[in-house]
Amino acid sequence: MAIIECIPNVSEGRRADVVDAIAAALRAVPGVRLLDHSSDASHNRSVFTMAGDAGPIKAAVLAMYERAVPAIDLRTHTGEHPRLGAIDVVPFVPIEGVTMAACVELAKDVGAEVASRFGVPVYLYEEASADPARRNLEDIRRGEFEGLAAKMASKGWTPDYGPAAPHPSAGASVIGARMPLIAYNINLNTDRLDVAKKIAAAIRHSSGGFRYVKAAGFELKDRGIVQVSMNLTNYEKTPMFRVFETVKREAERYGVSILESEIVGLIPSAALNSAAEYYLQIAGFKADQVLENKLRTSHD
Amino acid sequence: MAIIECIPNVSEGRRADVVDAIAAALRAVPGVRLLDHSSDASHNRSVFTMAGDAGPIKAAVLAMYERAVPAIDLRTHTGEHPRLGAIDVVPFVPIEGVTMAACVELAKDVGAEVASRFGVPVYLYEEASADPARRNLEDIRRGEFEGLAAKMASKGWTPDYGPAAPHPSAGASVIGARMPLIAYNINLNTDRLDVAKKIAAAIRHSSGGFRYVKAAGFELKDRGIVQVSMNLTNYEKTPMFRVFETVKREAERYGVSILESEIVGLIPSAALNSAAEYYLQIAGFKADQVLENKLRTSHD
Numbered sequence: 001m002a003i004i005e006c007i008p009n010v011s012e013g014r015r016a017d018v019v020d021a022i023a024a025a026l027r028a029v030p031g032v033r034l035l036d037h038s039s040d041a042s043h044n045r046s047v048f049t050m051a052g053d054a055g056p057i058k059a060a061v062l063a064m065y066e067r068a069v070p071a072i073d074l075r076t077h078t079g080e081h082p083r084l085g086a087i088d089v090v091p092f093v094p095i096e097g098v099t100m101a102a103c104v105e106l107a108k109d110v111g112a113e114v115a116s117r118f119g120v121p122v123y124l125y126e127e128a129s130a131d132p133a134r135r136n137l138e139d140i141r142r143g144e145f146e147g148l149a150a151k152m153a154s155k156g157w158t159p160d161y162g163p164a165a166p167h168p169s170a171g172a173s174v175i176g177a178r179m180p181l182i183a184y185n186i187n188l189n190t191d192r193l194d195v196a197k198k199i200a201a202a203i204r205h206s207s208g209g210f211r212y213v214k215a216a217g218f219e220l221k222d223r224g225i226v227q228v229s230m231n232l233t234n235y236e237k238t239p240m241f242r243v244f245e246t247v248k249r250e251a252e253r254y255g256v257s258i259l260e261s262e263i264v265g266l267i268p269s270a271a272l273n274s275a276a277e278y279y280l281q282i283a284g285f286k287a288d289q290v291l292e293n294k295l296r297t298s299h300d
Numbered sequence: 301m302a303i304i305e306c307i308p309n310v311s312e313g314r315r316a317d318v319v320d321a322i323a324a325a326l327r328a329v330p331g332v333r334l335l336d337h338s339s340d341a342s343h344n345r346s347v348f349t350m351a352g353d354a355g356p357i358k359a360a361v362l363a364m365y366e367r368a369v370p371a372i373d374l375r376t377h378t379g380e381h382p383r384l385g386a387i388d389v390v391p392f393v394p395i396e397g398v399t400m401a402a403c404v405e406l407a408k409d410v411g412a413e414v415a416s417r418f419g420v421p422v423y424l425y426e427e428a429s430a431d432p433a434r435r436n437l438e439d440i441r442r443g444e445f446e447g448l449a450a451k452m453a454s455k456g457w458t459p460d461y462g463p464a465a466p467h468p469s470a471g472a473s474v475i476g477a478r479m480p481l482i483a484y485n486i487n488l489n490t491d492r493l494d495v496a497k498k499i500a501a502a503i504r505h506s507s508g509g510f511r512y513v514k515a516a517g518f519e520l521k522d523r524g525i526v527q528v529s530m531n532l533t534n535y536e537k538t539p540m541f542r543v544f545e546t547v548k549r550e551a552e553r554y555g556v557s558i559l560e561s562e563i564v565g566l567i568p569s570a571a572l573n574s575a576a577e578y579y580l581q582i583a584g585f586k587a588d589q590v591l592e593n594k595l596r597t598s599h600d
Contacts, residue, residue, distance in 0.1 A: 268590075272572065280544050291335075291351070291568050295335070
């Protein structure tokens with residue numbers, strides 16, 4: 001059985017009854033596990049985290065549209081977080097026993113059905129996008145719902161599926177496939193913010209560092225230390241151990257050491273296993289040697 | 301849902317029909333996964349590896365006795381491997397979401413039922429044994445089936461369950477609970493067998509090393525290198541990274557380096573995660589941050 005993670009971002013974070021109805025609809029789909037959901041009133045937005053195989057996950061996303069499209073009207077929606085649709089973003093993430101290519105196919109399949117069944121135009125993003133100018137979520141969302149009609153009429157912004165005009169109340173959706181994101185922080189044995197900022201600049205892609213690292217330096221005032229806060233957007237191509245070792249070396253250069261690191265939220269076991277493989281110099285390791293993986297893949 | 305591993309050792313490795321009938325009986329139990337089974341003709345012994353929650357695992361062990369007791373007669377059984385019963389050894393191993401104490405209770409529960417339903421005397425071993433002199437499998441099995449009647453009549457060898465005399469054809473069974481065993485080898489960049497043997501002696505419990513390490517030095521003639529071959533019998537109390545780092549330091553002392561390590565067979569993900577936690581200095585890590593664990597434990 002494959003494990004695909006799906007994290008829909010929905011433009012409702014204030015009306016508990018609407019959020020609960022969506023959560024209930026997701027829970028009701030056999031083969032889908034709703035792992036988490038959280039709402040932010042100031043953003044007026046909710047994030048659902050669910051997992052399952054392709055079929056059940058597709059059914060859950062469609063059930064979510066059934067509830068959310070009639071219940072959410074962006075013409076009256078306000079909130080701090082940028083959005084262009086009632087169901088704003090739907091990423092599919094390969095976790096185990098499934099390829100990125102399969103998640104891209106799932107994104108296209110779901111996108112086409114969302115457009116035909118609900119009349120909501122769909123933009124594919126990240127790995128599912130064929131157009132480099134439409135890979136990045138921020139680029140697609142720029143202008144938000146209020147600017148959507150004009151944007152969709154302009155050159156290069158015909159949606160991948162559905163009508164070339166926004167759904168009157170639900171706007172449009174951005175659906176795609178990406179690698180799991182790991183929120184990873186490294187705390188330094190110092191209160192020197194300049195050191196954290198210099199190290200963050202050294203490792204992040206935007207300033208010449210690793211391709212799949214976003215990073216910034218912060219102060220943890222209450223503890224009198226500083227933190228290199230990171231998002232690792234592809235742990236296969238930019239593994240955690242390489243980032244950690246680089247931060248360690250850069251810290252030494254400033255006479256500073258690593259106090260500890262922390263993983264915020266969930267992490268795929270493969271990301272941890274690759275660190276164990278590296279440091280223990282394990283040769284020829286196969287994922288199905290992990291007893292829990294074997295359990296999920298065994299059909300004896 | 302808890303994951304308990306059970307690895308019954310059965311005294312039949314030559315008659316495929318008997319082995320297949322046992323495997324089929326195990327597969328037929330809902331909630332049990334038969335992960336692997338292998339037979340050795342010269343040992344005339346088969347090892348089955350299965351996993352599941354306590355109820356299904358108990359049902360599977362009893363189903364195995366139903367098939368194996370009438371089919372295997374130790375009075376005519378020959379083989380290189382020491383044995384005292386048709387179903388020789390049945391260990392229960394806590395893998396996830398279950399304590400060792402719960403596996404000890406399961407061993408006692410199954411042991412009592414095996415004795416009452418099949419008339420097979422049962423000795424509890426390892427964590428399930430209350431008597432230090434009866435913890436070790438080799439001590440219980442010494443004398444084998446041929447010496448069992450005399451041994452059971454002697455002081456200190458009354459079984460934990462069942463009659464104080466062997467079952468005429470099935471002998472006795474050793475049932476208990478233990479931690480998962482990790483078969484872990486470290487290959488050295490040298491052909492000096494003396495170095496592998498010295499390092500093995502330095503880390504193994506029997507000669508003053510780590511409490512939960514069994515180790516020996518071997519030559520890999522075809523590759524022209526040597527190997528420190530280990531069994532790690534409690535990865536929580538003697539973690540892999542500590543053993544690896546000790547072997548690394550000992551190797552340096554002889555001007556030798558680690559070429560690679562290898563994990564033979566299955567390993568619980570917790571054993572790999574603890575290495576990642578150590579080397580990445582991860583603070584406050586919780587097992588349910590591993591997405592796959594969260595998937596198994598979530599009941600939303």
